[in-house]
Amino acid sequence: NKYRLDGPAVKKLLAPRNNGPHFIEKTFDGIFYTPDDLRFLDRVCGNLETLERPAQRALAQAALIRSCLKKQPRGVFTVSGDLSHYDDGRRDLRLTIEEHFIEQVEVFNCVVFDNGHRHTVKRADVFSLKPNGVDLVYLDPPYVPRSDDNCYIKRYHFLEGLSCYWKGQRIMEETRVKKIEKPYTPFSYRKSAIKAFDKLFQIYRESIIVLSYSSNGFPDREELESLLRRYKGSVTAFEKPHRYHFGTHGSVERAEVSEYLIVGR
DNA sequence: AGAACGGATCATGGTACGAT
DNA sequence: ATCGTACCATGATCCGTTCT
Structure with a gap:
């Protein structure tokens, strides 16, 4: 401060x-x-x-x-x-x-x-933190790419x-x-990502949940929304086209994506 | 056969600023 | 006022190989 x-x-x-x-x-x-x-x-x-x-x-x-x-x-x-x-x-x-x-x-x-206000920062496993008294959580987990x-x-x-x-x-x-x-991290593997999202949403079910994700990732938007609906009455998603800049040559197929912001309240 | 790993990889377009 | 040039952000991928 x-x-x-x-x-x-x-x-x-x-x-x-x-x-x-x-x-x-x-x-x-x-x-x-x-x-x-x-x-x-x-x-x-x-x-x-x-x-x-x-x-x-x-x-x-x-x-x-x-x-x-x-x-x-x-x-x-x-x-x-x-x-x-x-x-x-x-x-x-x-x-x-x-x-x-x-x-x-x-x-x-x-x-x-x-x-x-006083602010604190922690560097820790998300599952080790206490979720009490959080108004809103913004979640930006690693994506699981489709095949990489x-x-x-x-x-x-x-x-x-x-x-x-x-x-x-x-x-x-x-x-x-x-x-x-x-x-x-369980978020990086197909085998464990869905379960990890479910656990995360459950832990923060008392807070507004805002999740950042991409059309490149697994699971897809539909599945994430349905997971969030288990704990949240209202789920809305915002979508924005985005182009990555690292592979600009023709063979780069995944550079054009949609970025999602999925909100549960 | 699919997942995971290790390492290497673009060129487009916006902006700032000096020159004309 | 406009043009040209230099700078630089972008970066949740791609590819070949190894592991399970």
Whole structure:
């Protein structure tokens, strides 16, 4: 609500260290970014603990993660090594991570405001949370594609690791990009997705439920609506056409989809 | 035979801004 | 005022191979 990364805080984050950690530099050398970029990430991560306020640490982490995302071609961490053929001249690929970081600190400082309420964030299994006293839940689960897998960790493992400095994570050494292990979710598999939706809707039956989903996913819209009707008297769905941009060549058939917003109350 | 995994992949169109 | 150029967002996929 009120704490930003001011001059002294940024100075602490950028301060040189003598005995700082080198995990990122050692692990991702030749895989992502330049050696200088990797050392910068180690330095800022090591300096995070010098900020006393958790809100400031969170802002710094958000700025650092955003910096890494912008500098990585396509924003995904499935590609590594020599990425020069992705270079289309854009500024994001030219800046160092440090230059990105300075900019992103300002970006995140600008989103701090006070609306008079207290807010909390949790990173947890949805089935482990208490559903009491929730007016409205917005659900954005992973989609099960029609015939493929949809694994976010394989695209964003570096950011997930960065958010905790890979503490408690096991790196899969045999993978080219040094992925961390994929966490299990029943929403990612045909076998278990329907049951998982049913359980989720049941848990939040006292709240307004808003579900984001796509025509690309399984189960289809009709089935989701009927699952939601088990617990909700009124179910309405909104639909919007959407085109993805990653496969613009002719063979990409799934780029044209409908996005759904399904509301139960 | 279908599911899951690991890794690689586009080009279109909007916007900002300087040049004319 | 208009034109041209550079920048850059998009990213719940695609494909070949391995596993069950």
